[in-house]
Amino acid sequence: MAQPILQIENLHKKFKDIEVLKGVDLALDTGDVVSIIGSSGSGKTTLLRCVNMLEEFHQGRILIDGEEIGYSGPQHKAKRESEIARQRAMTGMVFQQFNLFPHMTAQRNVTLGLTKVKKLPADEANAIAEKWLARVGLKDRRDHYPGQLSGGQQQRVAIARAVAMNPKVMLFDEVTSALDPELVNEVLSVIQDLATEGMTMLLVTHEMKFAFEVSDRVVFMNQGRIEEEGPPEELFRKPKSQRLAEFLKSSKF
Amino acid sequence: MGYHLNFGVVWRNFDLLLSGLALGLGLAVVAIFIGCWIGLAAAFAMNSKHATWRRIASGYVTVFRNLPPYFLIVFAYFVLPRLGLTFGKIETFIVTLAIYGGAYLTEVFRGALLALPRGLREAGLAIGLTEWQTKAWLIIPVMLRNAFPSLGNNFISLFKDTSLAAAIAVPELTFYARKINTETFRVIEIWLVASLMYVAACYLIAAGLRFFERRLAIPR
Amino acid sequence: MFEQGTFLYELWVSRWALLQGVGATVLISLLAILLGTILGVFVGLVLVYGRWASRFVVRMYVDFVRGTPVFVLVLASYYLLTQIGIQLTAFQAGLVALVVFCSTHVGENLRGALQSLPRGQTEAAKAIGLTFPQLFVYVLAPQALRQALPAWINTATEMVKASTLLSVISVAELMLATKQIVARNFMTLEFYLLAGLIYFLINYAIERAAKAAERRVALPS
Numbered sequence: 001m002a003q004p005i006l007q008i009e010n011l012h013k014k015f016k017d018i019e020v021l022k023g024v025d026l027a028l029d030t031g032d033v034v035s036i037i038g039s040s041g042s043g044k045t046t047l048l049r050c051v052n053m054l055e056e057f058h059q060g061r062i063l064i065d066g067e068e069i070g071y072s073g074p075q076h077k078a079k080r081e082s083e084i085a086r087q088r089a090m091t092g093m094v095f096q097q098f099n100l101f102p103h104m105t106a107q108r109n110v111t112l113g114l115t116k117v118k119k120l121p122a123d124e125a126n127a128i129a130e131k132w133l134a135r136v137g138l139k140d141r142r143d144h145y146p147g148q149l150s151g152g153q154q155q156r157v158a159i160a161r162a163v164a165m166n167p168k169v170m171l172f173d174e175v176t177s178a179l180d181p182e183l184v185n186e187v188l189s190v191i192q193d194l195a196t197e198g199m200t201m202l203l204v205t206h207e208m209k210f211a212f213e214v215s216d217r218v219v220f221m222n223q224g225r226i227e228e229e230g231p232p233e234e235l236f237r238k239p240k241s242q243r244l245a246e247f248l249k250s251s252k253f
Numbered sequence: 254m255g256y257h258l259n260f261g262v263v264w265r266n267f268d269l270l271l272s273g274l275a276l277g278l279g280l281a282v283v284a285i286f287i288g289c290w291i292g293l294a295a296a297f298a299m300n301s302k303h304a305t306w307r308r309i310a311s312g313y314v315t316v317f318r319n320l321p322p323y324f325l326i327v328f329a330y331f332v333l334p335r336l337g338l339t340f341g342k343i344e345t346f347i348v349t350l351a352i353y354g355g356a357y358l359t360e361v362f363r364g365a366l367l368a369l370p371r372g373l374r375e376a377g378l379a380i381g382l383t384e385w386q387t388k389a390w391l392i393i394p395v396m397l398r399n400a401f402p403s404l405g406n407n408f409i410s411l412f413k414d415t416s417l418a419a420a421i422a423v424p425e426l427t428f429y430a431r432k433i434n435t436e437t438f439r440v441i442e443i444w445l446v447a448s449l450m451y452v453a454a455c456y457l458i459a460a461g462l463r464f465f466e467r468r469l470a471i472p473r
Numbered sequence: 474m475f476e477q478g479t480f481l482y483e484l485w486v487s488r489w490a491l492l493q494g495v496g497a498t499v500l501i502s503l504l505a506i507l508l509g510t511i512l513g514v515f516v517g518l519v520l521v522y523g524r525w526a527s528r529f530v531v532r533m534y535v536d537f538v539r540g541t542p543v544f545v546l547v548l549a550s551y552y553l554l555t556q557i558g559i560q561l562t563a564f565q566a567g568l569v570a571l572v573v574f575c576s577t578h579v580g581e582n583l584r585g586a587l588q589s590l591p592r593g594q595t596e597a598a599k600a601i602g603l604t605f606p607q608l609f610v611y612v613l614a615p616q617a618l619r620q621a622l623p624a625w626i627n628t629a630t631e632m633v634k635a636s637t638l639l640s641v642i643s644v645a646e647l648m649l650a651t652k653q654i655v656a657r658n659f660m661t662l663e664f665y666l667l668a669g670l671i672y673f674l675i676n677y678a679i680e681r682a683a684k685a686a687e688r689r690v691a692l693p694s
Binding site: 054092097103116148158 | 591594596597600601602603607611616692694
Binding site for chain 2: 638672
C-alpha cells in the first residue's frame with residue numbers, strides 16, 4: 001500500500017502544564033476526506049494547527065508525504081524557521097475568521113504566496129489565481145478588496161488562496177462557524193467540489209450533516225484523544241462510545 | 254571630563270523643587286477644571302442645531318489645536334497687556350492653558366457624546382424631563398464615564414505643559430530646576446532629578462486615574 | 474502703503490528676519506520629524522520584536538522621555554550638551570531633544586499599530602509559507618503604517634509646536650525672530666498675530682495634507 005500522505009504518530013501537546021493532545025495517531029491517504037468532530041476543548045483545532053506548525057508539539061511525529069514536519073530526529077529538535085516556512089507551503093489552511101489580507105485585492109491575496117513563496121513569475125501566478133477565483137465563483141470580484149466582499153465571498157477567496165498553492169493536504173478549521181447561515185452553503189459546495197476532485201482534506205467542523213455527506217472517514221475526539229474513528233455511516237448511525245452518542249444527540253444530528 | 258556627580262546640592266533644594274511640582278499640579282487641576290467647562294460647552298455647541306454655534310465651536314477647536322502652547326502663553330503674557338489686558342502671571346497662565354486644553358477636551362467630549370446610546374435622551378424626555386434635566390442627569394454622567402480615559406490622558410498632558418509656566422517666571426518645578434542649574438552648574442544632577450520627578454508624578458497620576466476609573470465604572 | 478510707521482512698512486523692512494525665522498522653524502520641524510521618525514521606527518520594532526533585555530531598555534527610554542515635558546527635555550539637552558563634554562550648538566542641542574521626543578511618540582504609535590493587528594494575519598501569512606521577514610514586509614507593515622498615519626501626523630504638528638521652545642535657548646526661529654523685530658518697532662500685537670497666523674497655517678496645512686494622504690491610502694470598502 002502506498003505511503004499515507006499525512007501521518008500523525010503519537011502526538012502530544014501541552015499548553016503550559018495542561019496536556020491538550022494525549023497521543024493522537026491518524027493517517028490519511030491521498031484523496032481522503034476526513035472530518036474531525038468533538039466538543040470545544042477536545043483538541044481538534046489544536047491537532048489541525050499542529051499539522052502546519054502553527055502550534056508546537058513536544059512529542060510525536062507528523063509526516064507529510066514521508067517528510068518529517070517541524071522537528072527532526074529522535075531528540076525532537078526543532079527545524080529552522082525558513083525550513084518550517086517551506087514545509088507550511090505543503091499544506092493549505094482555511095481559517096474560521098478568513099484572515100484575508102485586507103490591504104490586498106482578492107487576486108493579490110491569492111498570488112502573494114505564488115510569487116513570494118513558490119517564486120512563480122507574475123503572469124503564471126496571475127493565471128493560476130484567476131483560474132482558482134473562477135473555480136470558487138468569484139472571477140468578477142478578483143479586483144475587490146476584502147472589505148468589499150461578504151463573509152461567504154471572503155471565505156471562498158480564502159479557499160482559493162490556500163488551494164492555489166497546490167498543497168498536498170488541505171486543512172479546514174471550522175470554516176463556516178463565523179458565517180451567517182445563508183452564506184454557509186456557498187462555502188460548503190466549494191469544499192464538496194474540491195473533495196470530489198480528489199483533494200486530500202482534513203476538516204474540523206460543527207456541520208454534522210456536511211461531515212456526513214462529504215467525508216470518507218469521521219474522527220471523534222474527546223479530551224485530547226481520538227475516541228472513535230470510522231466511515232460516516234458507522235460513526236453517525238451506530239456510535240460505539242457513549243460520549244459520542246451523547247455528543248451526536250446534543251448536536252441534533 | 255572631570256565631572257563629579259554631587260547630588261547634595263539637589264537634595265538641599267529638594268523642598269523648593271517639590272513645591273514647584275505641587276504648584277504645577279495645582280495649575281493643571283485648575284486649568285483642566287476650567288477647560289472642561291469650555292470643552293463641554295463647545296462639544297454641545299458642535300452638536301447643536303444652529304450652524305452659528307457649530308461654526309464658532311469648530312473654529313475655536315481648529316485654531317487652538319494648531320497653535321503652539323508656548324506661543325499662546327507668550328502672547329497672553331506679553332502681547333495682551335499692550336491692549337490693556339493685564340492680569341497676574343498665574344491667572345494668565347491658567348486661563349491660557351485652559352483655553353488651549355479646552356480645544357482638545359472638546360474633541361474628547363464630542364467623541365463621548367457621539368458614543369452615547371441613541372435612546373438615552375429620548376428615554377429621558379419620554380418620562381417628562383426637560384432638555385436641561387436630561388443633559389444634567391443622564392447625558393453628562395454617562396458621557397463623563399465614557400470620556401474618563403481620554404480625560405485622564407489630557408490631564409497628564411496638561412500637567413506636563415505646566416512646565417511652560419517657567420518661561421514666564423512662575424515658580425514651578427522647571428523654573429526652580431533652571432535656577433538651581435544656573436546657580437550651581439550641577440547640570441546632570443538637577444535635570445535628572447527634575448525629569449524623574451515629572452516622570453514619577455505622571456506615573457502616580459496615571460495609577461490614580463486607573464484606580465478611579467475602576468471605581469467609577471458601571472458594573473457589567 | 475509703505476509709509477514709515479505702518480505695519481506693512483515694518484513688515485517689508487523685517488522681511489529677511491521673518492523669513493529666516495520661518496525657515497528655521499520649518500527646518501527644525503522637518504529635521505526633528507525625519508530623524509525622529511527613523512529613530513522611532515527602530516524604537517517601535519524593538520518594543521514589539523526585541524528580546525526581553527532590549528525591550529526593557531527601550532521601554533525605560535520611552536517611559537522616561539514621555540513622562541518628561543518637552544520643555545524640560547530642551548533645557549536639559551541645552552545645558553547638558555552645550556556645556557559639558559560634547560559642546561553642541563544651541564540649535565543642535567535643541568534638535569537632539571526634539572528628535573528624542575519625536576522618536577518616543579513614533580515608537581509608541583508603531584508599537585500600538587503593530588500590536589493591534591489581528592493574530593490571524595500573521596497565521597494566514599505563515600500558512601501559505603511566508604517567512605517572517607516576508608510576512609512583515611508584505612502583510613504587517615502596510616497595515617500597521619496605515620493605522621499609524623493619523624497619530625504620526627499628530628506627532629508632526631507637535632514637533633512644529635515644540636520648535637517654539639528653542640527660542641528659549643536662543644535659537645533664531647520664528648518666536649525669537651518676532652521677539653527681536655518687536656523689540657525694535659514695538660508693533661507687538663501685529664507681529665505676534667502674524668507669527669500666530671504662520672504657525673496656524675503650517676499646522677493646518679499639515680493637517681489637510683494628512684487627511685488627503687489618509688484618503689488616498691484608505692482601503693476600499
